[in-house]
Structure formats: structure tokens, C-alpha cells
Amino acid sequence: MSKEVLIHWPSGQSSRCTSGRDWLAAARDAGFSIPTGCLGGSCGACEIDVNGTTIRACIATVPPSKSGELTVELATDPYW
């Protein structure tokens, strides 16, 4: 069963997306770009925090959300 979720991106934008969609595709739809490296789940470049849980965006899909909303933060500080 897929459900629509409202995603809040680190850029301050929000987008609607159906759960089950690839994170990278969902980000692209929203005009947000998640940094990537290997695209195979091993390097960790694409890690994002989703409602406080770190996931690897290249191998994960948008989960359903009870509240209907998900907040995304970049797991890696881009300014180091």
C-alpha cells in the first residue's frame, strides 16, 4: 500500500511524494540534490537523517509516515 507523504527538505522546501519512491528520485522531484558517491550502499556519501534516523538514500525508499510528514536533514555537515 502506498501513501502520500509530505517531505520537508533541508533547503526549506517541501514536496509531496508517494511512499515507496526512491529517495534520490524524490529529492530530484523536489529540486533538492542529495550528495552521492557509490550509489551502491557502501560509501555513506548519501546519508540523510529522516525524522532523526540515518539512512542511505541511494538504497532506501521513502517510508510511509504515521503523521504524513517526514523531515529530512543531511547527516553530513557540508561545511567541515
Ligand code: FES
Ligand atoms: S552513494 Fe554510496 S552509500 Fe549511497
